[in-house]
Amino acid sequence: MSWFRPLAASAGRCAGSLGGQCLAPSRALRASAARPHSQVAEDIVKLLQAKQETHEVKKNFVLKTPKGTRDYGPKQMAIRENVLSTIISCFKRHGAEAIDTPVFELKDTLTGKYGEDSKLIYDxxxxxxxxxxxxxxxxxxxxRYLAMNKITNIKRYHIAKVYRRDNPAMTRGRYREFYQCDFDIAGQFDPMIPDAECLKIVHEVLSGLKLRNFLIKVNDRRILNGVFAVCGVPDSLFHSTCSTVDKLNKVTWEEVKSEMVGEKGLSPEAVERIGEYIRLHDGLGLIEQLLQDPKLSQNKLAREGLEDMKLLFEYLTLFGIADKISFDLSLARGLDYYTGAIYEAVLLQPQNTPGEEPVSVGSVAGGGRYDGLVGMFDNKGRKVPCVGVSIGVERLFSIMEQEVEYSERIRTTETQVLVATPQKNFLDVRLKLISDLWDSGIKAEMLYKKNPKLLSQLQYCEDTGIPLVAIIGEQELKDGVVKLRVVATREEVDVPREKLVEEIKRRLET
Amino acid sequence: MSWFRPLAASAGRCAGSLGGQCLAPSRALRASAARPHSQVAEDIVKLLQAKQETHEVKKNFVLKTPKGTRDYGPKQMAIRENVLSTIISCFKRHGAEAIDTPVFELKDTLTGKYGEDSKLIYDxxxxxxxxxxxxxxxxxxxxRYLAMNKITNIKRYHIAKVYRRDNPAMTRGRYREFYQCDFDIAGQFDPMIPDAECLKIVHEVLSGLKLRNFLIKVNDRRILNGVFAVCGVPDSLFHSTCSTVDKLNKVTWEEVKSEMVGEKGLSPEAVERIGEYIRLHDGLGLIEQLLQDPKLSQNKLAREGLEDMKLLFEYLTLFGIADKISFDLSLARGLDYYTGAIYEAVLLQPQNTPGEEPVSVGSVAGGGRYDGLVGMFDNKGRKVPCVGVSIGVERLFSIMEQEVEYSERIRTTETQVLVATPQKNFLDVRLKLISDLWDSGIKAEMLYKKNPKLLSQLQYCEDTGIPLVAIIGEQELKDGVVKLRVVATREEVDVPREKLVEEIKRRLET
Incomplete structure (x- = not known):
């Protein structure tokens, strides 16, 4: 992605910062969401039949993308490419291989993996x-891929779209079709080393995208289950209690409490005790404190989780990122398949008053350990321990789109030179010249007109950010040269035809 | 994509060539297709319930991808990235912007656009x-995107998967889920300039992928309709006659003939006359000949098409690619929406006997002009003329996979250095070192074991093609150095810790 011509009027309060108020939809997004498609579309049906032999007339034809989805135009694509390339370089820096799988799976493959969220699956x-x-x-x-190919050991990334029939909140970057960027490590390894690397990756990606105001919350399913156990939740309700706790980032504690008591049938006392634990968040200190907790330290699972959490913090300190990590007992992550460490990165609103608690304005990455999932697909139930992280790129796209909106104009092509002419009847000469440039690897365009005006050719460069113009007319043709014009400075110089490619490359290097 | 360690046994007859016999499925593909998933999967259902509260037992659970789809493993992904990056550079060289659209559309959006093929749409x-x-x-x-956003002028590419409930022939690269790589030019321009650029792009892409033995067939819907008209086909049957002619690349002329007479109800005489025309293929000479054809030259549409075809060949000659283009009256392309020039690139089997006609072994790109499609979506029926081309990358992936299979081993990661130690209890030191390398942009891995053996660390480099090892033990730690080992030569040198990044970069530049 490259940038050109900063706009004078762009120095809004959000340029260069990522304050919470900037997470509102960009102007471009809002404008596009507000466009009245349905109004213009009522009559379209009449025109749909032209020359179509079997087309059936539909009364309610509407010109739009499906609910919860959107197109990416050239500007959004340039931003998306920029974000994804930052993420991919990070994944590759950590030695990950890439894989891809089909957009649909056998229905049975997905059944029983997502708990209450299964109802959101598109069939x-x-x-x-x-x-x-x-x-x-x-x-x-x-x-499924690991089990099917009997792979027990792989570090892979996968970047692709996934689908959820959720209530879309497109202004906040929540869509029904959205990208996931996943990095996972499968294999039997010494504890918490791959887990720590996943957190390092989140840190690198967010830092790489210049998002410095973030926090990564970590917890462990075993600790959470230990908490549920010592608070008197029956084993059979662990999963669904976990799903309920997970709602804490969307609804209040009062609502969570009433769901636990009302719908799940937990005792109010148990829920109060859970509430005391999950209010806790801190670093290494809290881990030590809980290891001393008379009830929790007696629970085998919780103790295992706490010991591993301690190890994790050690490794994160060696990675130099422990200051961005918070051990947070309220983090639950509702999906059924997590078995150990879980984590989630949130962007923070800058504190208005020093000392105030920073407020989270949205999750941008999440993941955890899932040691049982592959075994569910294996005919002998062989387990392949896995840990991974998923980067929430849609939200990152939204943030970047808005940064661009407020700061600079973005180029959507990489064209280096426009082949132009001031003369009539020079189409043949232009075609020959542009063909030579393409064959030499130069990114070149020309106007698709037989006799374009020189002014429109130059204007096209201004509009699209093309830096150079290769002008060829009668005089140049006679002299065996091409006039190379620098759009920004209007400087012009005659270059011998055979030196043109070299000269263009030289000028674009600097 | 990078390569390493050519295998001695790889010099098969197909290495470096693309003969017809090489278009058979690669060994890897065949092996994977033959894997007996259903045999191993019968018992899996029993294991699926573990810890899942609501999972319903299915008797026929099978561990596979849906019919006609496949996973891409790391090796296939490396190949795919290589092919796609060649194509994307070509599209960018021609000044194209990128867009993306959702994987699904409103059903109505697709209705009436694909003629007989509509039955293959996934709902x-x-x-x-x-x-x-x-x-x-x-x-x-x-x-739909152009009409919805009222865009009348764009040059864009789009690379994404599309879906057809066709009979898959996976060994020949025909899938139900497959990539399309499309380049299109929308806008009102002088005739045949954008059309010629599309053909130039096909030529550049195939040449860029080192596929030199190809031919691009071109025709024009207007010429084809003119032929139908002068042969006595009623207007109302043009579309379906076109679909039938399109089958010529799959079935014999006899079968096409009997469908035209039997199913479409054309007279045997009309069909015979059509047969005479569509047997013709040649270059500029044939165009001139048909412009003199007493019947065809009287048909307005056909004459327009022939004049444009002449212009197209002029431009292709300026581009220096006319020798790869054949004007072929049998080319029909069945889709309803084409209105002008149509084209298709095929790979050729090398001629066994000089002078023999080359045999096509499969289509790898196709496209054409569709001036009416956008108007079908516009409420006022405003037309936006479009022309484009789609690269058939799945077939290209198959060919490349097989090239790799027969020639060289392919790296699936880009890791530059493995951080290793000969000592026990050096995990902390390794973690600190690798973290520094990552932060300096070095692509680095380490084994996820507390105390790995030096030999397994070195073996890992051999297996995965990592070129360098950064070894740190007690002595190195004391001396403030890291031992840098070149895997290929086993050369080792002590590098001061603060110079390590620089030294790694220097060594990998060459």
Whole structure:
């Protein structure tokens, strides 16, 4: 992605900062969401039949993308490419291989992996043959891939779209079709080393995108289960209690409490005790404190989780990132398949008053350990321990789009030179010249007109940010030269035809 | 993509060539297709319930990807990235912007655009809300995008998967989920300039992938319609006659003939006359000949098409690629939306006997002009002329996979250095060192073991092609150095810790 021509009017309060108020939708997004498609679309149906032999007239035809989805235009794509390339370089820096899986899976493959969220899965219509569903995440397809190919050891990334029939909140970057960028490590290894690397990756990605005001919350399913156990929650309700706690980032503690008592049937006392634990968050100190906790330290699972958490913090300190990590007992992550460490990165609103608690304005990455998932697909139940992280790129795209909106104009092509002419009847000469440039690897365009005006050719460069113009007219043709014009300075110089490629490359190096 | 360690045994007859016999599935593909998933999967269902509260037992659970789809493993991904990056550079060289659209569209958006092929569209299940279908190509979504955003002028590329419930022939690279790489030019321009650029792009992409033995067939819908008209086909049957002619690349002329007479109800005489025309293929000479054809030259549409075809060949000659282009009256391309020039690139089997006609072994790109499609979505029927090309990358992936299979081993990661130790209890030191390397942009890995053996660390480099090892033990720690080992030569040198990054970069530059 490259930038050009900063706009004078762009120095808004959000330029260069990522304050909470900037997480509102960008102007571009809002404008596009407000466009009245339905109004213009009422009559379209009448025109749909032209020359189509079998087209059936529909009364309610509307010109739009499906609910919760959007197109990416050239500007959004340039931003997306920039974000994804930062993420991919990070994944590659950590030695990850890439894989890809189909957008749909056998319905059975997804069944029983997502708890209450299963209702959000998109199914395909039964058109004869297999029953299929669109993938809900990249983790279950990954586990299926490992089991199917009997792979017990891999470090891979996977960047692809996933699908959830959720209530879209597109202004906040929540869509029904959205990208996931997953990095996972599968294999039997010494404790917490791969887990620590996943957190290092989140840190590198967010720092690489210049998002410095973030916090990574960590917890462990074993600790959470230990908490539930010592608070008197029956084993059979661990999963669903976990799902309820997970709602804390969306609803208040009062609502969570009433769901636990009302719907899940927990005793009010148990819920109060849970509430005391999950209010705790801190670093190494809290881990030590809980290891001394008379009830929790007696619970085997919780103790294991706490010991591992301590190890994790050691490694994170060696990585120099412990200051961005918070051990937070309220972090639950509702998906069924997590078995150990879990984590989530949130962007923080800058504190208005020093000393005030920073406020989270949205999750941008999350993940954890899932040691049982692959075994669910293996015919002998062989387990492949896995840990991974998923970067929430849609939110990152939204943030970057808005940064661009407020700061600079973005180029959507990489064209280096426009082949132009001041003369009529020079199409042949332009075609020959541009062909030579393409064949030499130069990124070149020309106007698709037989006799374009020189002014429109130069204007096109201004509009699209093309830095150079190769002008060829009668005089240049006679002299065996091309006039190379620098758009920014209007400087012009005659370059011998055979030196043109070299000269263009030289000028674009600097 | 990078390569390492050519295998001695790899010099098979296909290495470096692309003969027809090489288009058979690669060994890897065949092996994977033959893996007996269903045998190992019968018992899996029993294990699926573990800890899942609501999982329903299915008797026929099978561990596989849906029919007609496949996973891409790390090796396939490396190849895919290589092919796609060649294509993307070409698109960018021609000044194209990128866009993306959702994987599904409103069902109505796709209705009436694909003629007989509409039955191959995947529908989503009606789960309440809008009726959706998976996209069948990238052209209709592009037209919808243009109409919806009132864009009348754009040069864009789009690389994404599309879906067709076709009979898969996976060994020949035909899948139900497959990539399309589309380049299109929308806008009102002088005739045949953008059309010629599309053909130039096909030529550049195939040459860029070192596939020199190819031919691009071109025709024009207007010429084809003119032929149908002068042969006595009624107007109303043009579309379906076109679909039937399109089958010529799959079935014999006899079969096409009998479908035209039997199913479409054309007279045997008309069909015979059509047969005479569509047997013709040549270059500029044939165009001149047909412009003199007493019947065809009287048909307005055909004459227009022939004049434009002449212009196209002029431009292709300026681009220096006319020798790879054949004007071929049998080329029909069945999709409803084409209105002008159409084209298709095929790979050729090398001629065994000089002078023999080269045999096509498969289509690798196709496209054409569709001036009416956007108007079908516009409420006032405003037309946006478009022309484009789609690169058939799945077939290209197959060819490249097989090239690799027969020639060299491929690296699936880009890791530059492994951080290793010969000592026990050096995990902390390794973690600190690798963290520094990552932070300096070095691609580094380490084994996730507390105390790995030096030999296994070195072996890991051999297995995965990592070129350098940064070894740190007690002595190195004391001396403030790291021992840098070149895997290929086993050369070792002590590098001061603060110079390590620089030294790694220096060594990998060459």
């Amino acid at each position: 395909l219509k039964d058109q004869g043959g297999e029953l299929l569903s669109l993938r809900y995440d990249l983790t279950v397809p990954f586990a | 989503l299940k009606d789960q309440g809300g809008e009726l959706l279908s998976l996209r069948y190509d990238l052209t209709v979504p592009f037209a």
